[in-house]
Amino acid sequence: MKKAALQVATVFGAFTFLGVANATEIRTPLVPLPSIDDFTNGDGWGFGLGLAVEYETAYEGSDEYEFEADPAGGVQWRTGENIFFWAGEAVGWRTLVKDSWLFQTSIGYEEGREESDSEDGRLDGLGESDSGVAVLLEARYALTNDWRYFLDGRVSAGEIGTLGIFGAGTCLVCQADGTGWEVGAAVTFHDSKLANRDFGVTTQQYIDSGLPETDVDSGYRSTGVNVSYRNYLGQNWQIFGEALYEAFGSDVSDSPITRNDYEAEIGVGFIYVF
Incomplete structure (x- = not known):
């Protein structure tokens, strides 16, 4: 995993140079952060279409890893300091207040775990x-x-429960057009409904699977660090990437569903901005 991360970082570094050299237009995003995509350039519509490939765990707490390809991009409409967006299975709105507060709200669909997610039958x-x-x-x-x-x-x-994430970040080598590197760290908390959805084992599941019956309390879930990257290749093409490492708390690690006390993922993709 460390070797793969180093290789991706090297590629990103090369694209950073190419992006700076080839960019012909300075865009003006809502906020200059690589983790906040903005396909607009001032007021009006913005469209982005691309593909992302991730190497990630098969399910929460798994020690099985797999590659997954997903569409990337979205549709956005900006007016002043507001952006309305549709991306994947979520629609939402974000706004910038007094140049220092960014608020966002969205509604989306969260898919559950299936037995077939584990090829090893776990x-x-x-x-x-x-x-x-x-x-x-x-x-x-x-x-x-x-x-x-x-x-x-x-x-x-x-419907599936509540998740809270609280953290801090820094933007490294970032530009006014929202490109560069961003590093963040956060702690995560969940309620008992979400905790048991992901890591609990009910009495019926114990009978059917043989795994010990497990009830996970609400509270601390994990601590993680993440790295985000975004850059323009020429005027319209974007390259982006993300790496994540998350260390689970003891309650989650002790679950029979959890095969590792951590999980990690890395992804890279391209978007064409119209």
Whole structure:
């Protein structure tokens, strides 16, 4: 994993140089952060279409890894300091307030876990976990005028439970057009409904799977670090990437569903901005 991360970082570094050399237009995103995509250039519509490939765990707590390809991009409409967007299975709105507060809300569909997600049969007898609609609320606060340092808080709540994420980040070698590197760290909390959806084993699941019956309490879930990257190749093409490492708390690590006390993923993709 370390070798792969180094190779991707090397490729990203080369593309950073190419992007700076070939860019012919300076775009003006809502906030200059690589983790916040903005396909607009001032007021009006913005469209992005591309593909992302991720190497990630097969399910929460798994030690099985797989490649997955997903569409990337979205449709956005900007007016002043507001962007309305549709990306994947989510629609939402984000706004910039007094140049230092970024608020975002969205509603999307969260897919559940299936027994077939484990090719090694480690989910056999557990059935499918719940899927459902979730509402995301997020706030970021800039500690400096250029958003080089910021605080971040997110809460996702819905039919499958509630997840809270609280952290901080810094933008490294970032440009005004929203390109560069971003590094963040966060702690995550969940309620008992979400905890048991992902890591619990009910009495019926114990009978069907043979795994010990497990009830996971609400509270601390994990601590993680993430790296985001975005850059333009010429005027319209973007390259982006993300790497994530998450260390689980003891309650999650002790679950019979959890095969590792951590999980990690890395992804890279391209988007054509119309």
